[in-house]
Amino acid sequence: MFIVDRLQFHEVLKAITPNVYFQPPPSVAMQYPCIIYHVNTGLTHFAGNLPYRYSEKYDVTVVDRDPDTPIRFEVAKLPTCTLNRWYAVDNLNHYVYNLYI
Amino acid sequence: MTKVIWDQVGQRLYETGIDHGVLYIPNGAGVYDTGYAWNGLTAVTESPSGAESNKQYADNQVYVNILSLEQFGGTIKAFTYPPEFAQCDGTAMPQPGVAVGQQKRKSFGLCYRTRLGNDIDGSDYGYKLHLLYGALASPSEREFDTINDSPAPIEFSWAFETVPVNVGTVDSVAYKPTSLITITSVDVDSTVLSALEDLLYGTVGTDPSLPLPADVLGMFSGTITDVFPTAPSYNNSTHTLTIPSVTGVTYYVGTDPITSGTHAVTQDMVVTARANVGYRLQQPSVDEFFIDYS
Numbered sequence: 035m036f037i038v039d040r041l042q043f044h045e046v047l048k049a050i051t052p053n054v055y056f057q058p059p060p061s062v063a064m065q066y067p068c069i070i071y072h073v074n075t076g077l078t079h080f081a082g083n084l085p086y087r088y089s090e091k092y093d094v095t096v097v098d099r100d101p102d103t104p105i106r107f108e109v110a111k112l113p114t115c116t117l118n119r120w121y122a123v124d125n126l127n128h129y130v131y132n133l134y135i
Numbered sequence: 136m137t138k139v140i141w142d143q144v145g146q147r148l149y150e151t152g153i154d155h156g157v158l159y160i161p162n163g164a165g166v167y168d169t170g171y172a173w174n175g176l177t178a179v180t181e182s183p184s185g186a187e188s189n190k191q192y193a194d195n196q197v198y199v200n201i202l203s204l205e206q207f208g209g210t211i212k213a214f215t216y217p218p219e220f221a222q223c224d225g226t227a228m229p230q231p232g233v234a235v236g237q238q239k240r241k242s243f244g245l246c247y248r249t250r251l252g253n254d255i256d257g258s259d260y261g262y263k264l265h266l267l268y269g270a271l272a273s274p275s276e277r278e279f280d281t282i283n284d285s286p287a288p289i290e291f292s293w294a295f296e297t298v299p300v301n302v303g304t305v306d307s308v309a310y311k312p313t314s315l316i317t318i319t320s321v322d323v324d325s326t327v328l329s330a331l332e333d334l335l336y337g338t339v340g341t342d343p344s345l346p347l348p349a350d351v352l353g354m355f356s357g358t359i360t361d362v363f364p365t366a367p368s369y370n371n372s373t374h375t376l377t378i379p380s381v382t383g384v385t386y387y388v389g390t391d392p393i394t395s396g397t398h399a400v401t402q403d404m405v406v407t408a409r410a411n412v413g414y415r416l417q418q419p420s421v422d423e424f425f426i427d428y429s
Contacts, residue, residue, distance in 0.1 A: 077286065079214070079287060079288060080177070081174070081175040081176055081177045081213065081214050082153070082154040082155070082156065082174065082175065082176050082177075083152040083153065083154040083250070084154070086175055086177075086214055086288075087214070087288055089286055113282055114282060114283065114284050114286055115284070116284040132284065133284075134284075134286045
């Protein structure tokens with residue numbers, strides 16, 4: 035699977051779990067389990083004195099009460115995906131993955 | 136005499152960047168008459184070699200220091216390459232999309248531009264055009280790596296050596312054969328530079344081409360005259376082609392020049408008009424003429 039843009043990426047995540055949020059504002063009441071993702075940094079390769087290829091690094095956070103949630107294993111299978119860290123807040127496990135689109 | 140002054144305003148020069156890469160494939164006559172845009176060019180390393188010291192001793196001292204012949208090579212790095220470069224990299228293309236490796240390597244020419252900057256205009260102060268002749272690429276390693284958490288396109292790299300091409304005598308100065316000519320935009324006549332760039336990059340109606348070193352030097356040692364290529368006429372009842380006589384223009388059939396006057400035609404052909412040294416085809420103008428035999 036090759037993900038070409040964020041909208042396609044969003045649909046790929048929604049196929050894993052229906053609750054997917056892209057850079058949600060604080061006012062959004064989230065349903066769990068869910069996936070929250072946002073842009074981390076951009077990666078640009080240059081050629082001919084101009085940007086030649088641009089891709090973006092995303093932080094993808096799987097939030098679930100279940101520490102063995104299958105959602106995180108599905109996210110981990112996505113291209114370029116690596117696990118960055120884990121933490122827990124309010125009895126919710128947060129698995130933060132990084133990947134590039 | 137004036138005292139030297141360092142770091143004057145506008146004189147803090149530097150060079151940076153690379154862009155506008157163009158690949159030229161020579162025809163059977165050694166004329167670089169077709170150019171192709173080279174996208175994704177990331178670096179060209181110029182690596183002159185040779186000119187090594189060879190001291191000869193006599194009377195217990197250095198009698199003479201003879202230098203070996205200077206050679207020129209380098210490295211090209213890019214994310215991709217024009218399909219036409221495949222033949223220069225030992226790849227034959229019997230059918231579109233079908234590549235056969237380890238074939239004959241064809242020589243090529245290359246043009247690229249580097250920026251010239253200073254403390255006033257930054258990197259827009261000017262530029263240098265680098266014209267490379269007689270290059271032959273060596274086989275190079277390609278490492279195809281898995282897509283991972285540090286996505287990056289493969290950067291191809293080709294080492295090349297060159298066979299210098301003749302320059303001859305220009306303005307009563309005899310030059311040795313060379314593989315590289317560099318034109319600095321801020322130091323040359325802008326009209327002539329524009330004419331050279333029209334040749335290098337092509338125009339509407341004219342293909343890009345790489346003029347040979349003697350032609351380049353000739354352009355900058357003289358003046359440029361605009362000429363209009365008159366269309367050849369064809370009589371389909373007698374099957375004769377009449378090539379007009381236009382000062383500064385040479386007509387070609389394929390790679391062969393064709394003289395002015397009448398010529399018998401036996402099949403369909405394309406006649407191409409090219410400007411001679413010191414001339415430039417007026418724009419817009421048509422430089423290719425299809426002769427329909429029927």
